[in-house]
Amino acid sequence: MRDYTKKRQLKIVLSVFIVILFILLVLLSFELFRVLTKDNVVNETSTDTMDSDATLNFIEIPETIKVPKEKPGFLPKSFAYVLSDYDMSTASKLRRFDVVVLDPYNADEDFMIEVKSSGSLVLANLDIGKAQNGRNYWSKLDKNILIKPDQDVDGEFFVDINDESWHNAIINYEIPYIFALGDSSEDTSSYHGYDGLVIDNIDIINDYPEMKTGVYKLIKAISQKYPGLLIVVNRGFDILPLVYPFADGILYEDMCYYYNEGAGRYQSKDSLKEKKVLINTVRKKQIPVFVLDHISTNPPNEGSALQCHDMATTYNVQGFNFLWNANSIDYELYLWDFLEIK
Numbered sequence: 646m647r648d649y650t651k652k653r654q655l656k657i658v659l660s661v662f663i664v665i666l667f668i669l670l671v672l673l674s675f676e677l678f679r680v681l682t683k684d685n686v687v688n689e690t691s692t693d694t695m696d697s698d699a700t701l702n703f704i705e706i707p708e709t710i711k712v713p714k715e716k717p718g719f720l721p722k723s724f725a726y727v728l729s730d731y732d733m734s735t736a737s738k739l740r741r742f743d744v745v746v747l748d749p750y751n752a753d754e755d756f757m758i759e760v761k762s763s764g765s766l767v768l769a770n771l772d773i774g775k776a777q778n779g780r781n782y783w784s785k786l787d788k789n790i791l792i793k794p795d796q797d798v799d800g801e802f803f804v805d806i807n808d809e810s811w812h813n814a815i816i817n818y819e820i821p822y823i824f825a826l827g828d829s830s831e832d833t834s835s836y837h838g839y840d841g842l843v844i845d846n847i848d849i850i851n852d853y854p855e856m857k858t859g860v861y862k863l864i865k866a867i868s869q870k871y872p873g874l875l876i877v878v879n880r881g882f883d884i885l886p887l888v889y890p891f892a893d894g895i896l897y898e899d900m901c902y903y904y905n906e907g908a909g910r911y912q913s914k915d916s917l918k919e920k921k922v923l924i925n926t927v928r929k930k931q932i933p934v935f936v937l938d939h940i941s942t943n944p945p946n947e948g949s950a951l952q953c954h955d956m957a958t959t960y961n962v963q964g965f966n967f968l969w970n971a972n973s974i975d976y977e978l979y980l981w982d983f984l985e986i987k
């Protein structure tokens with residue numbers, strides 16, 4: 646009987662050992678796959694990036710860049726978020742908005758001067774969740790921080806935001822370059838450059854929750870390095886309760902209507918959970934909320950646009966400052982008839 650019991654105990658121990666060994670092998674295989682995949686990202690992009698670097702026409706970052714020393718007053722009543730069609734006709738229309746968000750690599754200084762001539766504040770879109778091979782930092786970037794390519798956008802790669810080299814690329818290369826693009830003049834008596842940043846792709850933490858620490862540290866570091874800049878964070882509801890002290894505004898993209906990539910159509914959205922986080926945040930800090938929905942503009946879906954506008958601005962009767970606008974997934978400028986602008 647004792648021999649049977651010992652044999653049974655031995656079998657149990659061996660079974661547990663085999664299960665543990667199997668789990669360790671699975672974890673080891675997963676880590677090996679992750680490393681190999683990461684290496685493949687670097688190997689697959691190295692040739693292309695070398696070629697693209699040779700054709701880029703970057704301006705040299707001045708030793709002393711012109712940035713706002715103090716934050717301007719920030720009580721906007723309208724905003725526009727436009728990433729395309731940067732001609733003077735668009736610039737003259739954007740002058741009618743209190744706040745305008747632009748892609749700094751596509752807007753030249755003449756465009757900036759025209760937009761700001763009516764007193765509009767202009768913010769530069771800054772992506773901290775992905776690296777792009779057309780950006781100024783690319784040739785200096787440690788490619789080991791690339792996680793995987795974005796299958797939907799050529800030349801863009803998800804990055805390890807926890808890595809200090811990425812923080813260095815953003816704070817010491819990308820932001821100075823953006824502000825040199827906005828105002829490269831040596832005249833210190835005037836300024837026609839960017840007033841702040843919209844920090845984009847914070848939602849990378851939805852897929853990589855372990856990067857919350859890196860997102861928090863990077864946003865905090867930007868606010869400390871450039872205290873005169875307005876900082877608006879785009880979504881990132883899982884980390885919003887931590888980063889809101891550094892924010893002067895919140896961009897709520899896709900609150901009511903969005904473009905469903907899989908279905909290939911625009912549709913309404915249920916965002917009750919996100920709204921709860923948002924309202925709890927702006928109760929703690931009274932900052933503007935820029936609601937940007939994506940709705941068909943060709944043909945324009947006026948009914949859904951007006952419904953979303955009314956839904957967003959309903960919160961203002963509670964003492965908040967919600968501003969609404971919408972464009973298509975192409976982020977073009979569309980002037981809705983019912984919007985109150987300058």
